[in-house]
Amino acid sequence: QVQLVESGGGLVQPGGSLRLSCVVSRSIGIFDTVGWYRQAPGKQRESVAYIRIGRSINYADSVQGRFTTSKDNAKNTVYLQMNSLKPEDTAVYYCNARQGTSNHWGQGTQVTVSS
Numbered sequence: 001q002v003q004l005v006e007s008g009g010g011l012v013q014p015g016g017s018l019r020l021s022c023v024v025s026r027s028i029g030i031f032d033t034v035g036w037y038r039q040a041p042g043k044q045r046e047s048v049a050y051i052r053i054g055r056s057i058n059y060a061d062s063v064q065g066r067f068t069t070s071k072d073n074a075k076n077t078v079y080l081q082m083n084s085l086k087p088e089d090t091a092v093y094y095c096n097a098r099q100g101t102s103n104h105w106g107q108g109t110q111v112t113v114s115s
Contacts (some may be wrong), residue, residue, distance in 0.1 A: 030043055035050025
């Protein structure tokens, strides 16, 4: 059973920064992709950023240039550095790890951008 545990969410003012972390219970190298999704109230869950292991990193247009995702294989941890945060970034952020047809999710962490 794969477990993903996110942390780092909270309340931040517009223009501020947060860094989310996701600890994965298995070696990151076994997955095809690891990354982040978010879901705002009343909206569908959307992809934010993901790493194709050994290949590329992809970002949603809405966060390109502001968010950066990375991983630390030794710590089995995936990060999402979020800068220049906007109110529209407010959502529950979920860590995701995908291996073939198996899709694993964390419990989510709330990010609120408000003055």
